[in-house]
Amino acid sequence: MTNDQLGPRVYAAAHFALELHGIDQDLGLFRSIEGGGLKCDVMTYQNGGTYDRWRQLAKPKFDNIKLQLGMGMSEPFYKWIEEFFSGKGTRKNGAIVAADFYYKERARREFTEAMIAELTFPALSGSDKNSAYMSVSLAVEDILFKKGDGGELKMNKGIGTQKDWKANNFTFSIDGFKEACARTTKVESFTVKQNIIEYASGGRRTVAKIASAIDFPQISFTVPEADAQPLLDHFRKRGVDGEVPGRLHGQIETFDNASLDDRKSSFKVEFFNCDIINAAPDKSDASTEEIKQVKFDLYVERMGFTYLNGSGSGALEKDPDQI
Numbered sequence: 001m002t003n004d005q006l007g008p009r010v011y012a013a014a015h016f017a018l019e020l021h022g023i024d025q026d027l028g029l030f031r032s033i034e035g036g037g038l039k040c041d042v043m044t045y046q047n048g049g050t051y052d053r054w055r056q057l058a059k060p061k062f063d064n065i066k067l068q069l070g071m072g073m074s075e076p077f078y079k080w081i082e083e084f085f086s087g088k089g090t091r092k093n094g095a096i097v098a099a100d101f102y103y104k105e106r107a108r109r110e111f112t113e114a115m116i117a118e119l120t121f122p123a124l125s126g127s128d129k130n131s132a133y134m135s136v137s138l139a140v141e142d143i144l145f146k147k148g149d150g151g152e153l154k155m156n157k158g159i160g161t162q163k164d165w166k167a168n169n170f171t172f173s174i175d176g177f178k179e180a181c182a183r184t185t186k187v188e189s190f191t192v193k194q195n196i197i198e199y200a201s202g203g204r205r206t207v208a209k210i211a212s213a214i215d216f217p218q219i220s221f222t223v224p225e226a227d228a229q230p231l232l233d234h235f236r237k238r239g240v241d242g243e244v245p246g247r248l249h250g251q252i253e254t255f256d257n258a259s260l261d262d263r264k265s266s267f268k269v270e271f272f273n274c275d276i277i278n279a280a281p282d283k284s285d286a287s288t289e290e291i292k293q294v295k296f297d298l299y300v301e302r303m304g305f306t307y308l309n310g311s312g313s314g315a316l317e318k319d320p321d322q323i
Contacts, residue, residue: 011100071165078307084116089211105148113141128167174250273301
């Protein structure tokens, strides 16, 4: 049988891109894109005392689009994340494009009114040299499946030159505790969520989605016990003695893979009006040679995301609203 008789040639899932309307430049390399499916619930009716049941489709639902991305994203995408952290609920239209081996467009999923609903920051560790990826979830109001036009896919082809973000390329710092945090060994993964309210109106089959309050999670980090005493003293004053020395402000800053003298910042996540709620020393064990460490948990009132593009200095700026 010829290829024409077999039907359209199948293609792998490795070549794809994300488009956002109004942005002509490449958004960067995504490690994966999933979700964006369409489904409907089924309504079942039973009439009177009969055993017969009638079924029909209810309103459609669109699955969130989940993106996994590294450090090498472009400025427009990072700016969208900045607006998410500030609570703006910025909406964007766009498309997920699938391509064949020759980067020819084969299929599209066009979405409308997309908002960032969730961002998961990866776990960071000074001993982990593996690549790190953020996960971003988009809530959409509508998705349209379309056949590709066969044009060349100009995005997502830089996989050979894409910069990785290693899990050990970070600094963690808190105002007033520079030395205590200088050798932070771990920062655990956390997720920032924006609550999405669904609003059904009139005869519209799909629902409108509206951004609501943002939930900022706790931050957990680990430092050697030899450095932990200033943080423990602060926690004692604040949590046990009831003194009010002022809440804390700090940041996580990420870097590329260059040498220590040449490395450049990519972005930073700041946390405002936070304080220690837990201090947990490691288990003491005569059979281990590992460094004794202390894990601290912080509550956080608000977070901020800033795209640095190599301009970061590592300096912390006070929040004007900080108490």
